[in-house]
Amino acid sequence: NAGVMQNPRHLVRRRGQEARLRCSPMKGHSHVYWYRQLPEEGLKFMVYLQKENIIDESGMPKERFSAEFPKEGPSILRIQQVVRGDSAAYFCASSQTGTGGSGNTIYFGEGSWLTVV
Amino acid sequence: AQSVTQLDSQVPVFEEAPVELRCNYSSSVSVYLFWYVQYPNQGLQLLLKYLSGSTLVKGINGFEAEFNKSQTSFHLRKPSVHISDTAEYFCAVRNSGGGADGLTFGKGTHLIIQP
Numbered sequence: 277n278a279g280v281m282q283n284p285r286h287l288v289r290r291r292g293q294e295a296r297l298r299c300s301p302m303k304g305h306s307h308v309y310w311y312r313q314l315p316e317e318g319l320k321f322m323v324y325l326q327k328e329n330i331i332d333e334s335g336m337p338k339e340r341f342s343a344e345f346p347k348e349g350p351s352i353l354r355i356q357q358v359v360r361g362d363s364a365a366y367f368c369a370s371s372q373t374g375t376g377g378s379g380n381t382i383y384f385g386e387g388s389w390l391t392v393v
Numbered sequence: 394a395q396s397v398t399q400l401d402s403q404v405p406v407f408e409e410a411p412v413e414l415r416c417n418y419s420s421s422v423s424v425y426l427f428w429y430v431q432y433p434n435q436g437l438q439l440l441l442k443y444l445s446g447s448t449l450v451k452g453i454n455g456f457e458a459e460f461n462k463s464q465t466s467f468h469l470r471k472p473s474v475h476i477s478d479t480a481e482y483f484c485a486v487r488n489s490g491g492g493a494d495g496l497t498f499g500k501g502t503h504l505i506i507q508p
Contacts, residue, residue: 280436309495309496311495311498317500318500318501319437319483319496319498320498321495321497324495367436367437381439381442382427382487382496383439384429384436384437384439385436386436389434
């Protein structure tokens with residue numbers, strides 16, 4: 277039973293390039309979350325998606341960042357024109373349901389470490 | 394709005410000694426509570442969770458936590474730590490009453506086990 281799968285695990289981009297991070301939720305999970313962990317800080321919520329819908333993007337920077345969770349395929353976090361400050365670990369998580377009941381436990385992937393040079 | 398405070402950024406403890414990692418939260422609604430552990434360069438692993446019922450919850454690796462509603466705390470404890478417990482520990486809360494939001498995390502506590 278595979279957990280939350282993220283790739284790539286490590287990504288190096290030059291300033292101005294685009295970064296795409298992919299996330300496949302656990303089997304049977306239809307809720308996906310993206311978090312960012314900056315050095316020496318905790319995790320910050322970015323966006324919450326269900327299939328084909330963005331439910332809450334209150335933690336997403338207003339520019340250059342976007343996320344999607346298509347009907348088929350993984351969720352994608354896209355960062356355009358990356359800058360050095362985007363260097364961080366990006367974690368994807370999934371849950372079976374949004375809220376309520378035992379299905380609301382959120383499980384995390386191993387993370388994608390983005391380095392902008 | 395919710396917030397989580399982990400009072401200690403680092404906790405050094407000798408091997409086989411007991412440890413308590415403190416977590417306090419603030420929320421205008423009822424919440425679920427979680428502790429996650431992160432080993433170096435890895436993702437987060439769920440240690441334990443409080444959803445309802447008994448306020449003392451037991452998790453993996455010998456950890457337990459107690460939910461104290463009056464003190465809005467959810468401290469993590471282990472009676473005897475091992476070198477392999479060295480990691481970053483995150484306390485988190487989530488709205489239990491519905492709505493669309495994820496976890497709110499504390500800044501983490503780095504548990505350092507000394508031989």
